[in-house]
Amino acid sequence: MRKYILDLRLRSISHPRPGYAVLRLTDPQGALPPMQAGQFVEVRVDDSPTTFLRRPISINFVDRQANELWLLVHAIGAGTEALTTLHEGATLNVVLPLGNGFTMPAQSGQVEKAMKDATNVASAKAERWLLVGGGVGTAPLLYLGQQLVEAGVEPVFLLGGRSAADLLQLDLFERYGQVFLTTEDGSAGERGFVTQHSIWDASAAQPFARICTCGPKPMMVAVARMARERGIACEASLENMMACGLGACLCCVEDTVDGNLCVCKEGPVFNIEKLKW
Amino acid sequence: MADLRTTIGALQLKNPVMTASGTFGYGLEFADFVDLSRLGGIIVKGTTLEPRQGNAYPRMAETAQGMLNCVGLQNKGVDYFCQSIYPQLRGLGTAVLVNVSGNSPENYAECARRIAALDDIPAIELNISCPNVKQGGMAFGVTPEGAASVVKAVRAAYPKTLIVKLSPNVTSIADIARAVEAEGADAVSLINTLMGMAIDAERRRPVLSIGTGGLSGPAVKPVALRMVWQVFDAVKIPIVGLGGIMNATDAIEFILAGATAIEIGTANFIDPAVTEKVVEGIEAYLERHHFGSIRELIGAAHCG
């Protein structure tokens, strides 16, 4: 896919929780380029003197009608702090789209047509995919959910956080599928980790066709184990530290069955069969 | 229009702007951002005789105005390069150079010999200065004798333009430069990364997998500039200057210090289109100051 360096305009910024921001960016020059769910962008952070390198941020959502790219940012250091405190109208220099997205179901025009024709939706038994996210790793799953619906797949979201305050954009997820929650303190959904949710037992009767996951590595490792045990295909989106984001520096490698692969170029989405987890 | 052409040994460059090894992939990664044919040259990833896995992750740490890396020469080996990468690099409209590394003089020489067979690779850059591999690499670049031993072996095996990339992790870089000149190097390039490290105070451990790494970016520029300045006074062969170049002004400073050409490394990560902008910026500088040719500027800060 062709990559671009764009000066995007911050059309609006909202703070769903302290320390988090949703940036809605538009390209004043024209339509945003094609982007896939699971791909990411590299943002230049201009307002933080200690931030030298660009910061990789997932594509949270693409609103084609509004010509908007959404980024969900969690402030954990100077760079992300500067991004969450930007003001409307700011210009953000981004390189995009980077990496490979999640594998999509074979997209036949017919399925799409069937989905648009509401009466057909009920009759066609859609495949169900489980999308498991933790913390800010839920970001790419929103766009993925929307893209899956368009492709005729029914996404089911399983989202986890330390407490209710870490679970974001729930109203938006609900637009695209059922949402199940876990929190470590029990303040929302079931208490515990995503892998302890009862949906794993309940789904035994009607298994998921595929699992997609993004979040902290220990969580993804646990999800990958669940997927393997159940013989379900699974893809995970990694967040290794990056310098170039373009496959040029070899800093972001993951040790895979094929040797050291760049997460930015060969990933960030990997089939778990490639990973040594 | 000012004349940007410059010459290193038998290598003619259409302009002095090249890309630094390890920071520009094989060039193709940047084709969406840069018209590669506008560049003076592309120096591709460090290549060794045998394939190398490189060091474990994490390999990178951000620092004030720079970064540390300990990639450790990950590459699929020279034969893979010749068979699978080289065909894609022909006809890019720019000089493509290979950065060659090894762990013994013979091993460097054999790698260079295989690359000499490739018609469209007019020159190599010999990396005797990688701080991130246990064996070889920088070990050769920190003494005049070590540097001379590698250059001697490679010179015998490689008839085209030979650029030797020097380490800044030495007491006297001028002594090393003289030693490689004496063995027949056509040019020197400097600097490779400065050895450094980062420690994570929360985890109370080094950040990088092997503890230390090489520092690059604007943080090293004053050191690099000083070294180009000193080497210009020490040798007659051309100098390729690099280290922290972020824009055309930085590039001009290196040329004034004595560089015949320059390389851009870490800056590519901040602005993937920077190389082409530097070419344009140098052109504009020459016109603004009424110079007919870039060659009038080489080492010009030394006079008067």
Ligand SMILES: Cc1cc2nc3c(=O)[nH]c(=O)nc-3n(C[C@H](O)[C@H](O)[C@H](O)COP(=O)(O)OP(=O)(O)OC[C@H]3O[C@@H](n4cnc5c(N)ncnc54)[C@H](O)[C@@H]3O)c2cc1C
């Ligand atoms: C492909 C990809 C997609 C991402 N998507 C998002 C996203 O949608 N939203 C979001 O908020 N963040 C995302 N991140 C993480 C984000 O890039 C980092 O949080 C950011 O770079 C931190 O920069 P900083 O200057 O704020 O913090 P720094 O000061 O650089 O770091 C603060 C602390 O966090 C650690 N850290 C920094 N980056 C990472 C990382 N990638 N993995 C593990 N630890 C890290 C550092 O070691 C340090 O201890 C993504 C990362 C990748 C690689």
Ligand SMILES: Cc1cc2nc3c(=O)[nH]c(=O)nc-3n(C[C@H](O)[C@H](O)[C@H](O)COP(=O)(O)O)c2cc1C
């Ligand atoms: C990620 C990374 C990988 C590098 N790999 C190589 C390499 O393989 N061979 C080499 O000679 N230099 C390598 N270098 C050093 C650069 O080519 C250059 O000498 C150094 O980064 C200083 O220039 P800069 O400040 O413009 O980046 C690497 C540098 C970086 C940052």
Ligand code: FES
């Ligand atoms: S971040 Fe440079 S290769 Fe992945």
